[in-house]
Amino acid sequence: MPVIIDGTNGITQAGEFNSNGSFGFKNRLINGQMTFDQRNAGASVTPASGDYTLDRWQVSLSQSSKLTVQQNAGSVTPPTGFSNYLGVTSTSAYSITSSDLFLLNQPIEGFNIADLAFGTANAKTITVSFWVRSSLTGTFGGVINNHNGSRSYPFTYTISLANTFEQKSVTITGDTSGTWQTGNTGALVIRFGLGVGSTYSGTAGAWSGSTFYSATGATSVVGTNGATFYITGVQLEEGSTATSFDYRPYTTELQLCQRYYIRYVNGTSQIFGNGDRYATTGIQCTTPLQTEMRIAPSLVASTGSNYYIFAQAGTDHTFNSLTINSSTTAKVATTFNSGDTSATAGQAGLFKSNNASASVAFSAEL
Numbered sequence: 001m002p003v004i005i006d007g008t009n010g011i012t013q014a015g016e017f018n019s020n021g022s023f024g025f026k027n028r029l030i031n032g033q034m035t036f037d038q039r040n041a042g043a044s045v046t047p048a049s050g051d052y053t054l055d056r057w058q059v060s061l062s063q064s065s066k067l068t069v070q071q072n073a074g075s076v077t078p079p080t081g082f083s084n085y086l087g088v089t090s091t092s093a094y095s096i097t098s099s100d101l102f103l104l105n106q107p108i109e110g111f112n113i114a115d116l117a118f119g120t121a122n123a124k125t126i127t128v129s130f131w132v133r134s135s136l137t138g139t140f141g142g143v144i145n146n147h148n149g150s151r152s153y154p155f156t157y158t159i160s161l162a163n164t165f166e167q168k169s170v171t172i173t174g175d176t177s178g179t180w181q182t183g184n185t186g187a188l189v190i191r192f193g194l195g196v197g198s199t200y201s202g203t204a205g206a207w208s209g210s211t212f213y214s215a216t217g218a219t220s221v222v223g224t225n226g227a228t229f230y231i232t233g234v235q236l237e238e239g240s241t242a243t244s245f246d247y248r249p250y251t252t253e254l255q256l257c258q259r260y261y262i263r264y265v266n267g268t269s270q271i272f273g274n275g276d277r278y279a280t281t282g283i284q285c286t287t288p289l290q291t292e293m294r295i296a297p298s299l300v301a302s303t304g305s306n307y308y309i310f311a312q313a314g315t316d317h318t319f320n321s322l323t324i325n326s327s328t329t330a331k332v333a334t335t336f337n338s339g340d341t342s343a344t345a346g347q348a349g350l351f352k353s354n355n356a357s358a359s360v361a362f363s364a365e366l
Contacts, residue, residue, distance in 0.1 A: 003006055027246035028112050029190070029255045031055045032130075032234040034084040037071045038263040038361070040246060043212070045069035046091070054086050055257040060191075060213075062158040066222045067102065067194065067279075078130045079165040082247065085232035088194060101213050102222050102230070103195040107147060107366040109294065110187035116174060116238060118146070118188070123174025128190065129242035130234040131150035133165040133229050141193040141218030142206070144172055145211075147366075151178035154202045154215035167229070169242035170213070175207050184294050186366040190236060194229060195220035240327040243279035260290040265301075265353045265360035272360050273335075275352045277343060282333050283310045283317075284325065284336040285351040289362065292330050297362035299324035299335060307358045310341060318339035322360065333362050 027103040036055040039045075046068050049055055049061040053069040061067075072078075073087025088104065096102075134140070137159050144153040153175065155170040174348030180186040193201075202212035221229045233245050248256075264287065273287035286345045289297075299322060306318035319340030327334050352356075353360070 007341070016043045021307050022162065025244070026237050027235045027354050028108055028188075029106055029234055029236050030058070031057065031083055033245070033247070034071060034086045034232050035250070036121045036254060036257045038257065038261060040071070041266065042071045044073065044238045045221060051259050052261065055261060057086055057107050058105045058107070060101060060105055060274075062102070063094065063102045065089065066092055068349065071130045074228060076133070076163075076230065079167070080130065082232045084135075085131075085360065087228040088221060089363075090222045090224055090227040092222070094195070094222045094253065096195045096197050096220050096223065098197040098199045100195065100197040101194065102220075103198050103213055104191050104192045104194060106234075107186045107234075108190070109366060110181035110183045110185055113180070113188050118175045118180035120177050122252070123176045123177055124238050125171060125173050125240045126236060127169055127171045127235065127239055127242050128155075128234070128236050129169040130173075131165050131167050131232050132159060133163060133228075133230040134159050134221070136219055136221065136224060137162050138214075138218060138219045140168075141196065141201070141214070141215035143191045143193070143213050145176050145189045145191065145213075146175075147189060147294075148178050148179075149211040151175055151180075152202060152208045152210060152212035154208075154212050155204070156204045156215045156218060163228075167233070171240050173207075175274065177209070180360040182297050184323065187310045189232075192231065193218050195222040202366035218245040239260045249323055258366045261363050262290055262293070262297075262360060263359070265358055268353050268358060270358075271352045272349060274348065275351055276348045277310070277312060277345050278336075280345050281317070281334065282345075283341065283349070285322070285334070286335060287362075289333055290332055291363065293364040295364045296328050297333065297364040300359070300361040300363050301335075302357055302359040304357060307353065307355045308337075309352050309354045310337075310349045311352065312343060312347050315343070317343060318354060331363070
């Protein structure tokens with residue numbers, strides 16, 4: 001919005017603020033521009049149901065090995081203003097049954113949608129906007145759910161041109177019914193259907209008390225071998241009109257991702273903490289978490305022969321695995337190993353990786 005300051009320091013407003021998020025957290029989605037891929041670093045993966053792919057983007061799958069997911073799959077040019085996209089590729093021509101579902105999801109924490117007042121008489125209207133490209137054309141589907149799936153709003157959008165990024169938007173009246181969490185648990189889930197059977201498909205454009213994951217009659221991406229579905233610039237905001245994408249600073253967006261998943265080690269010779277030898281054969285590591293996580297996280301770490309080093313008193317002691325300690329909090333993680341190495345107890349040391357396949361991460365996903 002232009003603001004004019006005259007010679008006497010008078011201020012004239014030459015337009016109007018967009019009251020729906022001009023300041024603060026306009027886009028309730030995280031990594032909507034698909035910048036961060038901590039888990040896979042841009043590699044193609046064949047995910048299992050429940051896996052997160054790019055940061056904050058999860059899949060739900062009733063059948064395995066029907067699709068791959070990759071940041072910037074196919075190396076096509078993203079729409080203007082974006083450098084990355086999430087790409088889904090079908091790996092077979094699978095005919096979905098009534099109970100099948102193939103979904104790309106992002107769950108949103110209750111703290112980040114509490115002001116929308118869903119489940120009350122004051123529920124606010126939201127608008128979802130995104131850029132999408134597919135090798136298929138036709139009517140595609142998605143849904144907004146509460147976290148347990150007992151409230152559903154199926155929606156549709158049309159892809160008119162194959163292999164061309166098109167911008168779409170869907171406006172959704174706020175739900176005045178159901179239970180919508182407002183704390184640090186899952187509250188709202190946006191899902192894009194990649195093939196959903198009739199059991200989980202509902203009429204588009206209205207809230208329902210049934211569990212739906214897409215709209216009736218939507219195109220199945222997994223139904224065509226080699227079909228592609230690319231998406232970026234995904235935004236969910238308050239209001240009845242799609243506004244410009246909420247570009248947040250790189251570090252800010254990374255920290256938002258790290259509230260749910262932080263990767264410290266991805267390869268060899270990477271430091272992930274300091275610690276001590278608390279017993280002759282027991283070592284423990286302290287890793288201050290870069291961002292306060294949603295809850296005390298779980299450990300996601302690889303295991304293998306001599307994958308890690310405890311550098312103590314001038315000697316590198318190799319060990320194979322890590323276990324998370326119950327003292328871990330949302331701010332500090334503690335891990336230990338109680339058997340792979342032995343030396344003098346009571347000495348401090350440095351923990352680092354020792355293999356190209358070594359990986360240490362912490363997860364507090366919804």
